[in-house]
Amino acid sequence: MAVSLVVIGGGLSGLAAAIRFARFNPNVLILEQHSRSGGLNSYYFRNNRLFETGLHAITNFAPPTDKRAPLNRLLRQLKLKRDQFDFHEQLQSEIIFTDTASLCFSNQFELLKSEIESAFPSARTGFEQLLVLINGYDPFIPRSFVSARQVLIEHLDDQLLVDMLLCPLMFYGSSVANDMDLGQFVIMFRAIFQEGMFRPGGSIKDLLDLLLATYREYGGTIRLKTPVTRILRQGKKAIGVELGSGEIIPCDFVLSTIGYDETLALYDTPSPVHKEQQGRMGFMESIFELPVNSLPAGSHNRTIIFYNQGEHFLYQPPVDSVDFRSGVICFPSHFQGLTEPQTAEIRTTHLASYDQWRVLAQDREAYLKAKTAARDASRVTAEQIIGGFSHSLLFEDTFTPLTVERFTAKKEGAIYGRPDKIKDGVMGYENLFLAGTDQGFLGIIGSMLSGVSMVNQHILPKT
Amino acid sequence: MTRDQIKDLILDIIADIDDEADFDTLKSDQPLRDQLDLDSMDFLDIVMELRKRHQLQIPEEDYPELASLDSCVNYLEPLLKDA
Numbered sequence: 001m002a003v004s005l006v007v008i009g010g011g012l013s014g015l016a017a018a019i020r021f022a023r024f025n026p027n028v029l030i031l032e033q034h035s036r037s038g039g040l041n042s043y044y045f046r047n048n049r050l051f052e053t054g055l056h057a058i059t060n061f062a063p064p065t066d067k068r069a070p071l072n073r074l075l076r077q078l079k080l081k082r083d084q085f086d087f088h089e090q091l092q093s094e095i096i097f098t099d100t101a102s103l104c105f106s107n108q109f110e111l112l113k114s115e116i117e118s119a120f121p122s123a124r125t126g127f128e129q130l131l132v133l134i135n136g137y138d139p140f141i142p143r144s145f146v147s148a149r150q151v152l153i154e155h156l157d158d159q160l161l162v163d164m165l166l167c168p169l170m171f172y173g174s175s176v177a178n179d180m181d182l183g184q185f186v187i188m189f190r191a192i193f194q195e196g197m198f199r200p201g202g203s204i205k206d207l208l209d210l211l212l213a214t215y216r217e218y219g220g221t222i223r224l225k226t227p228v229t230r231i232l233r234q235g236k237k238a239i240g241v242e243l244g245s246g247e248i249i250p251c252d253f254v255l256s257t258i259g260y261d262e263t264l265a266l267y268d269t270p271s272p273v274h275k276e277q278q279g280r281m282g283f284m285e286s287i288f289e290l291p292v293n294s295l296p297a298g299s300h301n302r303t304i305i306f307y308n309q310g311e312h313f314l315y316q317p318p319v320d321s322v323d324f325r326s327g328v329i330c331f332p333s334h335f336q337g338l339t340e341p342q343t344a345e346i347r348t349t350h351l352a353s354y355d356q357w358r359v360l361a362q363d364r365e366a367y368l369k370a371k372t373a374a375r376d377a378s379r380v381t382a383e384q385i386i387g388g389f390s391h392s393l394l395f396e397d398t399f400t401p402l403t404v405e406r407f408t409a410k411k412e413g414a415i416y417g418r419p420d421k422i423k424d425g426v427m428g429y430e431n432l433f434l435a436g437t438d439q440g441f442l443g444i445i446g447s448m449l450s451g452v453s454m455v456n457q458h459i460l461p462k463t
Numbered sequence: 464m465t466r467d468q469i470k471d472l473i474l475d476i477i478a479d480i481d482d483e484a485d486f487d488t489l490k491s492d493q494p495l496r497d498q499l500d501l502d503s504m505d506f507l508d509i510v511m512e513l514r515k516r517h518q519l520q521i522p523e524e525d526y527p528e529l530a531s532l533d534s535c536v537n538y539l540e541p542l543l544k545d546a
Contacts, residue, residue, distance in 0.1 A: 024511045067481070067500040076480060077504055456507050461523050 002250040003029045004463060005455075006241050008228050008266075009257035011039020011408075012444055013436035015211045017255050017451030018220050019078050025463060026219025029249065031241065033227035033409060038208050039257075040408055040415055040437075041444060047395060049343075051287060052204045053407070054415070056304060056330040056347060057197035059172065060190075060445040061089055061107055069195065070445050077452045084210060086201030088335035090303035093197065095164045096385060098309040103164055107196030116161065123156045130155040134190070139183035142423065148185035149178070163313035168192055168306045170315040171328050171349065173442035175281055175416035177316040184440075191443060197303065199335050231256075231266045231432065238432040241266075253459050257436035257451065260422050261411055279317045280414035282401035284352035286375045289395040292333065292344040298386025299346070305329040307385055321356040321400075322374050324381045343394060346386075348378045354401040354412040361402055371398050416442055425454045433458045464543040469536045472543075476512045480505050491532040513539075517546055 005021050007014045010032030021028045036042050041054045062069030064082050075082060089107050096102045101119050105112035117124050130152070152162040166180070169188040174180050180188070200207050212222065230242040231254060240250040256263040298305075310325035328349040333341055361367045375398045379390060401413030410417070421440035425433045435454040436447050464472070470491075477484050477499065484499050495501060509529055513519045519542055521529075528538035 024515055068502060073502060073504060077508075453504065456504055460507060460511060 002240075002252070003027050004251065005029070005253045005255060005459060006031060006228075006249060006251040007255045007257065008241070008263070009039060009436065010034075010037035010222055010224070011257055011436060011447070012041055012211075013439075013447040013451035014039070014255075014257040015208070015215060015451070016074070016078060016448035017257065017435055017455045018222075019211065019215045019218065020452045020455045021459065022215055022218035022220035023079060024460065028220045029251075030215075030220070030222040031226045031228050031243070031249075032222060032224050034407065035225050037212060037222065037224070038204060040404075040410070041204050042208070042407075043203060043205050046397065049289075049395075050203050050205060051345075051397065052332070053399070054285075055199065055204045055444075056172075056328065056332065056349075057090060057199050057335075058445060059188075059192050059195065059197055059443045061087070061196040061198040070191075070449055071195075074445055074449050074452065077456075078211075078214065078448075080210075080214065085207075087198050088201055088337050090197040090199075091301050091334050091336060093168070093304040093306070094302055095167055096305055096307045097160065097164055097167075097313070098307065098385070100160060101164065105193060107198075109194050109196075112193055120156075120158055120161045123158050123161050126155040126157060134186050134194075137182070137186045139186045141183075143183070146182035148180040148182045151182055151185075159312075163308065165189075166315070167308060167313055167326065168304075168328075171306060171326075173416060173446070174315065175414065175421070175437075175442075176419045177278060177281065178314065187441075187446070191446070199332070201338060228266060230268065231263070233267065233429065233432075236428075236430050238429050252431060252463070254432045255451075255454060255459065256427070256432070256434055258409060259411060259417055259436070260427075260434060260438040261418060262409065263427065263434060278419050280354065280412045280418060281315075281416055282317060282352045282354040282357075282413055283404070283415060284322050284350050284374060284378070284398065284400055286348045286378050286398045287396065288346040288348075288379060288389065288393055289343050290346070290389055290392045291394065292341060294389055294392035295331070295344050295346070296383070296387030296389045299331050299334065301334075302386075303331060303334045305385060309381075315351065318351050318353050318356075321353055321360065321370060322377070323351045324377055326351065327378070327381070329382050329386060346382065346389065348382050350378060352401050354405075354414070357400045357402050367402075371400060374398065374400075410437070425450075425458060431462075464540075464546045466536050466540060469539050469543055470532060472516075473509065473532060473535050473539075476509050476516075477501075479512070480508050489532065494530050495532060495535075496530070509535075517543060519543075 004027040007018045007030045010030045018030050043052050060070045062071045092106045094104045103115045227244045228241045232240045238254045308326040330347040333344045360370045404413030417437035423440045425439045435451045439450045441450040529535050
């Protein structure tokens, strides 16, 4: 049977795109290779407990009254109500550059402003001018690359402050090494500093279940464990997809959310139009589960800590398997109004080298050893910053770029995708489009808006 | 449909998009977007709902005709005369 729209990938951008389409036409099918939806933001079970794979915090918090905020636009587009969700705002987060400076921020932007004023008094006027620029900038107008680093240093005239502001924005959504496009910087600055961070009260599973239930209510269909092996094309049109089983599904439109290069790999004759200029950013993530009363003092009143111990902040694929000099330490139980759990998690993230882990993986035992050693090194680094917690660990787990690649099929396990984005979502075919990570919007709200806006722009008006 | 019915239809669709939309101060000759704080994404909902409810196919080049309540009514009146 032919379907109107095939969505490849049941991650958050695919789910949002499919719900958006299903609101007006239920003949939509999501094809997900994994046994669970969610993509990068999914979950797994160990010791009868649910662990989230990717979620630290959701960016883009907005009060219900701010109708133009990305979060509220997204909810309207999907016809979801705020009260269907249980949102919890962050406590306070901190950017710590060891032995140099620290800046706290929360969902009240004034906090960051006053922190900068007291730590960097000479940058005060420059920061205000930067805010004028940010507030007046339309990041969605197509233009060529403008270096955010350059603009920041011109305004702030302080390398340390520039690095400190870039650190959280890069860790939470930059696919590019050491610099960001100004437009992307503006999007991330708004999402993290001006809007802020929150998370759902339950787990990511509750959010995914709600989205799936909404989707099914509109009549949409999802097939799990169903990898697409080919996109069938005729001239400038996609005419259907072929599944791993050999089954062929004819369709009117295809929306791929699996990445640009990953989508090209589904053509019989891959012909990349957009060449990759530089390497992809890989990450290592560890989870440490411990009794809630064993959380160290440094976690008190903190939701997320972004740290750097190096002389300069380097955001680039490391030479070694992992670069412990910088990273993220997250306390997922530290959001306002969450009922205190019995056990808490500490999650750490560092830049990691896909290539190095690939080499290690040639010897299974060496790979597992390196994984444990890297987790220990990550824990020791975190303990230097927040205090000790190694004595009471209940469970530990680590994802390398290879783990991410295996479970999400993201090329090189690069969670933020290729460095160069395909912002218009156009793949060179009249009815085949790209949404999600490689279209350019990142984070949960960003990727969902990506799915929605590609359906709005390219598909709904033409059905 | 009469002009008033078309007006009600549009307002009903908008209320469905944003249940807190304030119609009391709405000026029918002014752009809906600015007055109701809607964006282009919301706007597409009006087009899609008209299609769903009345099988109207509004071509993309005609979207500007739906800018204000008055222009909506003017544009839709001949299309919905038998509805």
